[in-house]
Amino acid sequence: MSSTAFDSFYFRDRFGTAAMRAVWDDRRTQQRWLDVEAALAQAEAELGIIPAEAADEIARAARIDRLDLQAMKAEFDATWNPVVPLVNALRQVISPTAGRYVHWGATSKNIFDTGLMLQIKDAYELVLDDLDALADSLAGLAEEHRDTVMAGRTHGQHAIPITFGFKAAVWLDEVHRQQERLREARPRILVGEFGGAVGTLASLGPIGLEVSQRLMEKLELAEPVIPVKTAGDRVTEFVLLLCMLSATLGKIAQNIYNLQQTDIDEVTEFTEGKVGSSAMPHKQNPVASGSVVFLGRLLRSNAGPALDYTHAEWEDDHRQGETAWQFVPEACLLMSAQLQTLRRVLDGLIVKPDNMLRNLERQQGLS
Template sequence: MRHGKDPARESKKMGSHIIDSVVYGAGFAPPEMAEIFSDRNRVQKWFDVEAALAQAQAELGMIPAEAAAEITRKARVELVDLAAIGAGVSQVAHSLVPALRALARLCAGGAGEYIHYGTTTQDIIDTGMMLQLKEAWTLIVQELRHIRQLLADQARQHKGTVMVGRTHGQQALPITWGYKLAVWVDEIDRHLERCTEGEKRIFVGNITGAVGTMAAFGELGLEVQRRTLQRLGLGVPRICWHSARDRITELATLLTQMAGTMGKIANEIYNLQRTEIAELREPFHMGKVGSSTMPHKQNPSTVELVVVLARLVRGNLMPLTDTLFQEHERDASCWRIEWAALPEACLYTGAILTHMRKVLAGLQIWEEQMTRNLHLLGGLLLSERVMLALGEKIGKQTAHELVYEIAMRAYEEKIPFRQALASDPRITTHLDPERLDHLLDPTTYIGLAPLLVEQVVGSDDPVST
């Protein structure tokens, strides 16, 4: 007698990949992005290409109009058995034929004979993939623009909020929180510019036949392709790109750049949330648990996940560049890399952007702690300013050596920088106490930070409108 569910059967229903995991999947793949790369949408896109091809060929008198109409009516994924198609792929060792057979069986009046007329498998799979990628791209760019707006709004609000600037992990000079944000906005603007420029090159279909010469279409080949791709909303190539995968690698590179920027921002939030710094905190709500054994913990778990995802996107870039190494006119040994790596890169990028939008919308900014950290070094944060002021009197290089000596003494003796400066006659001869007080005020040494913020985000925001 059997009790409960069959584990083997249940395991088939659940994905073994992290993207499809019932337990972890939501963190690695947003549902709307996962649907784009589902089998259901993949096969539907193949059918969309076949239907558009049939309609174009019917207009040109290559196949009967009634056959094209029947193919279009039946080219609906809900009418076929995806599991049966999958079994067929395993049986016949071909990636498309079982789907074509399933569609042909649905078509009445012999219309199935005109499916896939003169085209080849890679035409359909590549063009279908481009339709999927275009859908995903719309979501990705939309999320990136939303993030850009969130950062720009905060940059304007905090263009004068003074905080510590750090280089090599150490306190360096004062900056503003708005300045740090504006640097990120400027980087995102370049991503958006590259995205716009790349779209016309990337989102291009391909209906050229077995080796790309359109031989099966005869003299109507160029028109067949133009009409088919126009129906699908894709660009038309000048020549077959079966063996030229630069479009794929360009898209993968853009995803990697975007993911890298988001990963960097996430990592910065992670570092600024450290207990010893405590200037930022990712959104927190009661019930969010940081540890199974330390009740006090408030871990930056979301930005940690974003860093993981960004590295996974970067990891997919290498295999996707391998697709450039095509042999002859077509080669599946490299081409099929795209089927796995490209959806993963899109799904992870979509997850990154979804997480970061939520983090940035609810980011907690602790200005009081930013102020406290400005004085953590006892004035040493302003050593450059003191050195330059002294340099006006005794020369910059000489002043650097002198201020260096005093700064190191302040470190070693654990005394305030001002005290060390005020006790040295080589300093007080040129800088009186009032002047020292002014020079050691971090809020008056932020350079052009507010102006630089305005140069990026301004008072109006044309990029996001």
């Protein structure tokens, strides 16, 4: 039974895409933790820390469909630790000899944080792909309507003429800056975390840094300079970048929403099968562009929790880590919905040059 719009059969596609939901699905989350455990065992075997046979057995068994999820859930409810049940479940499906080497030298948050970063990496690619497609849609509008004259508006009133292509190009320019920010930040954000109990790698001795390096190479993540468990700024930056992007998308959608007002009527969003009103069938409400606006408002409400994620005490603080289970997936889901909904609006947008010219001429040459 669902309890929020994000997991509701009825509403979920308005609040996130199927592809993004798959990134943050329970099984995918736990599979990412298993991916870290498997890569850790392989790295340690290559460096002679654990037997190669044990590492191979761990890697073969590190598949979520081999584990007892119900037993894991019951243990999590009892222990309040999300990774310990996974480690115990993995040990139960391999030999006792191999089982003693599972999670060797690691602590729970190493697994959780690095698994989270693998999920952020997956989400990153989806966001960039959708953003690139949206930029292409805006570029098409800018080119097609480079000579479509309309009134420029400042402070809600007519100013001097512009073209609709110019307006679309302004939107595109801002989207390009958001693309640059995301791509520039990616190597700084996509960094794993492996440092043992307090970040010193003490449990592995002098070879610990080599283990960390090889682990991150296998996971295709950057290695941290210092593996501190409470360094949440990378996750914070990622979510704040999504918040910034959401504001840009919301601004574009708000412009399109306003241009559909009856007294302006310069564009119409077209979505196959859309119904404007159950009581007034003549209406074509700007529901899709309005959705982009409110999705952005919801997304930006995660800026506070994201900033708090950087604020953590000592060398570990569970009050930090557990909040990411909520705000990171939520921000990603809302972003995926915003991007795909706005792209549908742009690709189906009906531009009305005659109405634009009519509105421009209302000022009788004073525009």
